[in-house]
Amino acid sequence: MTEVDRRLILENNFLLAAIRDRRDSRRERNxxxxxxxxxxxxxxxxxxxxxxxxxxxxxxxxxxxxxxxxxxxxxxxxxxxxxxxxxxxxxxxxxxxxxxxxxxxxxxxxxxxxxxxxxxxxxxxxxxxxxxxxxxxxxxxxxxxxxxxxxxxxxxxxxxxxxxxxxxxxxxxxxxxxxxxxxxxxxxxxxxxxxxxxxxxxxxxxxLNPPVPAGDDPGGVTVAHIDSGVNYLLPEITKRLARDQEGKALGQDFWDLDDRPFDGDTGRSPFFPIRHGTPVASLLVAEAPDIRLVPYRYPRPDMTRMGEIVSAAAAAGAGIVALPMGSRQPGDWESFAAAAKRYSNLLFIVSAGNDGRDIDADPLYPASLTLENMIVVTSSDAFGRLARGSNWGPLSVDLMVPAEQLEVIDYRGARGQASGSSYAVPRVAALAARLKAAHPDWQAAELKRAILARAVTPLQRGAARVAAGWIPNPADDD
Structure with missing residues (x-):
């Protein structure tokens, strides 16, 4: 089960509760x-x-x-x-x-x-x-x-x-x-x-699969985002889409195998798709407003295509890849791991997951892979304590960053709050993008070194939960 799958269960439970409320009032909230x-x-x-x-x-x-x-x-x-x-x-x-x-x-x-x-x-x-x-x-x-x-x-x-x-x-x-x-x-x-x-x-x-709006390339550092897709109809997303010289957006849908990576994981139900990618991307463009965003919809029907996404991201000029996903099946990530090793200049920011477990003892992939060009992140509260339900592992997880009750834009375009290690990913990816903008010659090794150097000892008592420590505010460049 992927992290996107787990989010689907939560979303469907929320939807059922909302439907019961609406049955009485016949109104949608907001x-x-x-x-x-x-x-x-x-x-x-x-x-x-x-x-x-x-x-x-x-x-x-x-x-x-x-x-x-x-x-x-x-x-x-x-x-x-x-x-x-x-x-x-x-x-x-x-x-x-x-x-x-x-x-x-x-x-x-x-x-x-x-x-x-x-x-x-x-x-x-x-x-x-x-x-x-x-x-x-x-x-x-x-x-x-x-x-x-x-x-x-x-x-x-x-x-x-x-x-x-x-x-x-x-x-x-x-x-x-x-x-x-x-x-x-x-x-x-x-x-x-x-x-x-x-x-x-x-x-x-x-x-469910609308055309991508026309536009111009925004310029900036190129960041790939692998998820359930994004709602590229929203202006906050549209204006940051990376495009070629003809204005065509560079993202791809590796699920439907087309050039429309529209947000929607329909693996559990075609009637109740989960919309995970849009709020994650909204946080990424909010904290790194000058990036070129290349969205990819992950290939649930055939996870061997994950390696193709890495190749596509490299061809699109990405130096940073945000990957707020995971599963228990190592076989799902074999092609990804091989491609990530080939493209050692790409820095992958990966979610530790939200199962409330030690992934050193009970692995989650790709977070548990041993890749030099990868940073695994999890969610903390504002005081440097591991957030409830977030995964940890002093060998597998590099960083904690505050990722609870963050303001995001959801698939509808409405502002709300979201929590979890998925939202730690865009915060660290945005930090990497800003560092890359300030130091264009930096590759994955330099970016990773600079990011981990910002970590301090978490305020949480007891044994260490992560390898490098805690970054209190990834959006702070001072």
């Missing part, structure tokens, strides 16, 4: 929802909802649906599943008979997947299929104390291969939120649609 329309209106291009609460105002969404009929049919199936098959489909999947003349006529349980003891499952997924239909339904629920919790209903087409729509419901099968995906002519998801509980009214939309 946001105003556009006027609602229908899925059909959106597909026909007649809906004026071109803004998303997840984007700054005046950013248009333009996409063609794969099939409006499919979306309407998916909504009808999920509504029927919630009212006619739930909760019976979870309690006795094979015993539910096809007695309804409505949308679910002919749909029967094709598979039941349980997690936990057979007689006391804690999570159950029931697949409903209909002979001759490409549309299938996945019903899932968790159970605690004998009561159903966190029910989700998802419609898929192409024989279960492509998700169309999902609905979240409470333990009584009452739907309180829905999301749908539109696909472009190439079959790629292009727009995420936020739906009202009736699964017909569109509340907001957000793009």
């Amino acid at each position: 946001c105003r929802l556009p006027q609602a329309g229908s899925v059909a209106d959106l597909a026909k291009g007649g809906l004026g909802v071109l803004l998303s609460v997840f984007l700054v105002p005046a950013l248009a969404v333009a996409a063609e649906p794969a099939s409006d009929d499919n979306l309407q049919q998916a909504g009808a199936l999920l509504r029927a599943a919630a009212t006619e098959r739930c909760p019976a489909a979870f309690l006795d999947p094979q015993g539910v008979e096809d007695q309804t003349p409505g949308p679910l006529k002919g749909y029967l349980a094709a598979a039941v997947n349980d997690r936990g003891p057979a007689d006391a499952w804690v999570r159950r997924e029931v697949i409903l299929e209909k002979a001759g239909s490409d549309l299938s339904i996945s019903l899932s629920a968790t159970r605690a104390g004998g009561a159903l919790r966190r029910i989700s209903l998802t419609a898929l087409d192409e024989a279960g291969k492509r998700p169309l729509m999902t609905a979240l419901a409470d333990g009584t099968c009452l739907i309180h939120h829905g999301r749908a995906l539109q696909y472009d002519a190439a079959g790629d998801a292009s727009t995420l649609i936020h739906l009202a509980p009736d699964l017909a009214q569109v509340e907001t939309t957000e793009p």
